[in-house]
Amino acid sequence: MSLILHNHPPNPLHTNFHINKLNFPAKFDLKFTRRKVNRNVDRSFDRRDYRRFVFVTQAKAAYVEGENVDVNVDGVSERLLKLVKFVTAVLPGGKWWSFDEEVEIAQIAKPVTLVRALTRMWALIATDRWVIFAAFTALILTALTEISIPHFMTASIFSAQSGNTTVFYRNVKMLIILSLTSGICSGLRGCWFGIANMILVKRMRETLYSVLLLQDINYFDNESIGDLTSRLGSDCQQVSRVIGNDLNLILRNLLQATGALIYLLFLSWQLGLCTLAICSTLSLIMLRYGQYQKKAAKLTQEYTASANEVAQETFSLMRTVRVYGTEHKEFGRYKSWLEKLADISFRTSAAYGIWNCSFNTLYHSTQVIAVLMGGMSIMAGHITAEQLTKFVLYSEWLIYSTWFVGDNLSSLMQSVGASEKVFQMMDFAPSDQFTSKGSKLPSLKGHIEFRNVSFSYSSRETAHVLKDINIAVDPYEVVALVGLSGSGKSTIVNLLLRLYEPTSGQILIDGSPLKDLDIKWLRERIGYVGQEPKLFRMDVRSNIAYGCTEDVTQEDIEQAAKQAYAHDFISSLPDGYKTIVDDDLLSGGQKQRIAIARALLRNPSILILDEATSALDAESEYNIKGVLSAVGENKKRTVIIIAHRLSTIQAADRIVVMDRGQIIEMGNHRELLLKDGLYAQLTRRQVNAVG
Ligand SMILES: Nc1ncnc2c1ncn2[C@@H]1O[C@H](COP(=O)(O)OP(=O)(O)OP(=O)(O)O)[C@@H](O)[C@H]1O
Numbered sequence: 212m213s214l215i216l217h218n219h220p221p222n223p224l225h226t227n228f229h230i231n232k233l234n235f236p237a238k239f240d241l242k243f244t245r246r247k248v249n250r251n252v253d254r255s256f257d258r259r260d261y262r263r264f265v266f267v268t269q270a271k272a273a274y275v276e277g278e279n280v281d282v283n284v285d286g287v288s289e290r291l292l293k294l295v296k297f298v299t300a301v302l303p304g305g306k307w308w309s310f311d312e313e314v315e316i317a318q319i320a321k322p323v324t325l326v327r328a329l330t331r332m333w334a335l336i337a338t339d340r341w342v343i344f345a346a347f348t349a350l351i352l353t354a355l356t357e358i359s360i361p362h363f364m365t366a367s368i369f370s371a372q373s374g375n376t377t378v379f380y381r382n383v384k385m386l387i388i389l390s391l392t393s394g395i396c397s398g399l400r401g402c403w404f405g406i407a408n409m410i411l412v413k414r415m416r417e418t419l420y421s422v423l424l425l426q427d428i429n430y431f432d433n434e435s436i437g438d439l440t441s442r443l444g445s446d447c448q449q450v451s452r453v454i455g456n457d458l459n460l461i462l463r464n465l466l467q468a469t470g471a472l473i474y475l476l477f478l479s480w481q482l483g484l485c486t487l488a489i490c491s492t493l494s495l496i497m498l499r500y501g502q503y504q505k506k507a508a509k510l511t512q513e514y515t516a517s518a519n520e521v522a523q524e525t526f527s528l529m530r531t532v533r534v535y536g537t538e539h540k541e542f543g544r545y546k547s548w549l550e551k552l553a554d555i556s557f558r559t560s561a562a563y564g565i566w567n568c569s570f571n572t573l574y575h576s577t578q579v580i581a582v583l584m585g586g587m588s589i590m591a592g593h594i595t596a597e598q599l600t601k602f603v604l605y606s607e608w609l610i611y612s613t614w615f616v617g618d619n620l621s622s623l624m625q626s627v628g629a630s631e632k633v634f635q636m637m638d639f640a641p642s643d644q645f646t647s648k649g650s651k652l653p654s655l656k657g658h659i660e661f662r663n664v665s666f667s668y669s670s671r672e673t674a675h676v677l678k679d680i681n682i683a684v685d686p687y688e689v690v691a692l693v694g695l696s697g698s699g700k701s702t703i704v705n706l707l708l709r710l711y712e713p714t715s716g717q718i719l720i721d722g723s724p725l726k727d728l729d730i731k732w733l734r735e736r737i738g739y740v741g742q743e744p745k746l747f748r749m750d751v752r753s754n755i756a757y758g759c760t761e762d763v764t765q766e767d768i769e770q771a772a773k774q775a776y777a778h779d780f781i782s783s784l785p786d787g788y789k790t791i792v793d794d795d796l797l798s799g800g801q802k803q804r805i806a807i808a809r810a811l812l813r814n815p816s817i818l819i820l821d822e823a824t825s826a827l828d829a830e831s832e833y834n835i836k837g838v839l840s841a842v843g844e845n846k847k848r849t850v851i852i853i854a855h856r857l858s859t860i861q862a863a864d865r866i867v868v869m870d871r872g873q874i875i876e877m878g879n880h881r882e883l884l885l886k887d888g889l890y891a892q893l894t895r896r897q898v899n900a901v902g
Contacts, residue, residue, distance in 0.1 A: 369597040400459070429669050435523070456619070468612035486606045494616075496617075501620045506628070577606050660722075693866060738811060820850070820854075
């Protein structure tokens with residue numbers, strides 16, 4: 212049996228695991244490894260322990276395989292084994308080069324073949340196929356003209372040497388025509404391929420972005436923003452290189468290599484075959500190298516996305532990071548991904564070195580063979596010096612073209628590797644909400660009913676967030692949801708907005724199942740203010756009018772802002788309603804007031820306020836209470852309000868008290884105080900806290 216020695220003392224935890232797996236009888240008790248488990252490996256695992264470990268492991272492995280093993284781990288053989296292990300690991304194909312473990316972890320997407328990737332790209336660019344045709348025409352012309360130049364160049368030199376003026380000028384004329392044609396076509400080729408590239412990146416981003424926008428909210432619960440922006444940004448850019456760069460150069464060089472090979476075989480088939488053999492060896496090496504690059508690209512892509520994710524999270528939580536002084540820790544998190552990237556890059560650079568070394572050796576071998584065999588043929592009178600010069604020039608051309616093909620092929624493989632995740636994401640089906648055509652009611656009165664509704668979030672299916680909820684809200688009623696944090700209040704609202712589907716039970720709006728209604732139509736009639744409203748980076752006016760389908764005037768906007776008690780502070784901003792704001796420029800209360808104005812502007816039939824007053828000062832809250840009671844008195848809409856500050860919702864028609872996903876009390880403020888349940892308890896607590 213063979214034993215692999217570790218470079219470092221083995222981790223006793225791992226040892227324990229492996230040995231337990233081998234299932235030894237009692238005589239091979241593992242007291243030794245267990246004793247080590249809780250101790251620091253580096254300090255406690257000394258050389259003697261190491262030998263004991265080796266002995267125990269060998270003996271046990273031998274026991275399992277029924278062999279007798281002569282355990283020999285003296286210093287010399289140990290070092291020799293280490294050296295052998297190191298050398299075999301770093302040799303091409305050795306363990307050091309392997310990405311297998313990591314690739315397995317990152318292998319989320321179905322592998323994409325080159326043909327499949329090209330088919331997908333073609334589908335994206337097909338409407339502008341003329342660009343591709345123009346680009347390929349220019350490419351073919353460039354390749355043909357360029358490959359003809361060495362022939363006429365050599366012919367010109369040798370005709371000048373032989374004093375044949377007519378032939379000389381004819382060749383020079385051809386050289387001028389070819390050089391001009393090749394220059395123009397090369398420029399056109401670059402330009403058309405650049406345009407094709409731009410179209411492809413644009414279409415890919417459009418497609419991916421539109422697919423992502425139509426995903427279920429569940430999807431965004433599980434994905435990180437950094438990851439998604441990375442797919443849209445760097446991955447799409449990388450994939451687009453296939454047409455704009457890789458394929459273009461591969462085809463050009465392939466054409467030139469074929470032309471050069473035919474010419475070489477025509478000049479001397481023996482020399483031609485020798486060069487072909489060298490180029491085939493080069494092709495095999497580059498094929499292997501290309502596969503390696505593809506794997507590396509996939510990992511690089513994953514690690515880059517993870518690094519982006521960390522940076523994105525840190526920047527968005529910069530205030531928290533600063534307050535808790537965790538800059539160093541965040542740097543460490545980011546750096547750990549950079550180190551992984553550097554590790555991949557280190558191995559790919561080493562692989563590139565091997566590839567380059569093979570190329571150079573083979574390239575010079577071609578020259579030596581050409582000069583040796585060609586020189587012998589000249590001496591034997593089989594070929595002329597002009598033919599040999601042409602041969603050397605074309606064989607150089609052939610090998611360089613092969614090298615370029617290889618170089619671009621590995622880049623192509625990288626791009627194809629990067630395309631896997633992007634194409635997989637492009638295939639995501641849109642959420643059912645966007646595919647099913649729901650019905651529109653003649654008008655929305657605002658009757659809401661939850662019938663035996665239960666719910667769990669898909670990311671935590673075992674946690675039953677809502678259990679058998681039954682509640683009916685009449686049109687124009689103001690209903691408040693209260694309860695301890697985590698009792699499921701926001702989840703009720705999420706289901707009402709159809710951000711998630713109930714696990715069981717049914718929600719009815721004006722008597723129609725929510726699932727059967729046109730969700731866009733319904734959402735246009737619902738005003739919603741979330742717990743921590745976010746603003747878009749645009750002016751205040753546009754933020755208030757956001758998502759409003761009807762044409763709104765400045766008066767409408769100001770009216771909504773006045774109702775939300777936002778007009779005064781907006782007027783005091785430098786450019787009033789035209790001031791550009793974003794999430795960081797306004798206070799929490801100001802953002803909430805803008806969000807309330809946004810909700811009121813749509814004149815919704817159902818208004819949902821999820822802790823919309825939590826960040827307001829006492830005066831604003833008092834004013835908003837005024838708005839709410841006016842809403843109640845005007846009887847224009849159904850209002851669902853969630854509040855922790857119970858003083859805000861005393862005027863509600865009905866208060867629903869929730870506890871651990873269930874409704875435990877229901878009634879108006881007075882009734883619930885008399886009941887002396889959780890609501891009364893919470894109210895007393897808040898009054899005492901203020902007192
Ligand atoms: N997107 C989500 N994925 C998984 N679990 C979630 C998600 N959103 C909320 N939860 C869990 O569901 C439970 C109910 O959350 P919910 O936000 O509805 O409570 P809440 O009563 O509104 O709390 P709060 O008053 O603190 O806002 C909590 O245990 C929460 O951790």
